[in-house]
Ligand code: CTP
């Protein structure tokens with residue numbers, strides 16, 4: 640069994656909204672729903688654990704229970720750091736699961752292709768993360784803002800999510816991090832901390848983390864582009880089956 644954990648218990652400070660940014664409206668629904676619906680389209684994932692702030696647990700579980708397209712879902716309370724939220728999520732994963740994918744709820748543009756690529760690689764390597772090559776030159780600087788050096792860009796990749804792991808390995812890494820008071824900036828760094836290799840899988844530049852208001856504008860544009868692509872595809876069908884297609888689309892469309 641494969642379970643996906645969605646940390647969604649942040650405060651969204653950089654977004655500047657008075658509420659958690661995963662509830663911000665994107666096109667026709669909240670960011671969190673885009674993310675969960677995208678993962679629900681992956682046939683290999685069995686269930687979800689969504690981690691939200693303690694005061695949001697009841698509201699979110701009620702909301703998710705009304706949406707049949709979303710896979711079976713537990714909603715649990717998170718902690719003050721993302722790592723603590725993921726740990727709480729991990730504690731709620733079914734004992735029957737042997738693989739866990741962790742995905743930021745704030746990355747709504749994730750594709751099934753990238754999810755499947757991570758799952759395939761976890762089967763081989765036990766730990767796999769989606770990532771993309773760095774496109775800008777990165778400089779290491781000192782406390783006076785002076786450039787110290789320029790690392791070779793060809794070795795630098797930007798980590799994304801999903802990050803996928805064999806459950807036993809992830810549990811071991813999270814327990815060790817707790818014992819050592821080790822706080823990593825992503826889940827893979829906890830695996831690195833226990834000396835286990837982590838494999839990179841090609842992610843997608845579109846798979847951005849919604850962090851500040853401009854990211855919502857970008858995501859809207861990407862979703863708009865998808866709608867345009869759909870219309871273009873529709874134009875290539877014959878008039879005879881167009882009416883049937885429209886009927887199924889309209890009747891089958893729930894959200
Ligand atoms: N997250 C979480 N628990 C926390 C902090 C973050 O579950 N204590 C989640 C966020 O909800 C988000 C993901 O981890 O889906 C990535 O974190 P980030 O983009 O930093 O979100 P926030 O912490 O909410 O934003 P900010 O840092 O701007 O406050």
Ligand code: MG
Pocket residue numbers: 649
């Ligand atoms: Mg944060």
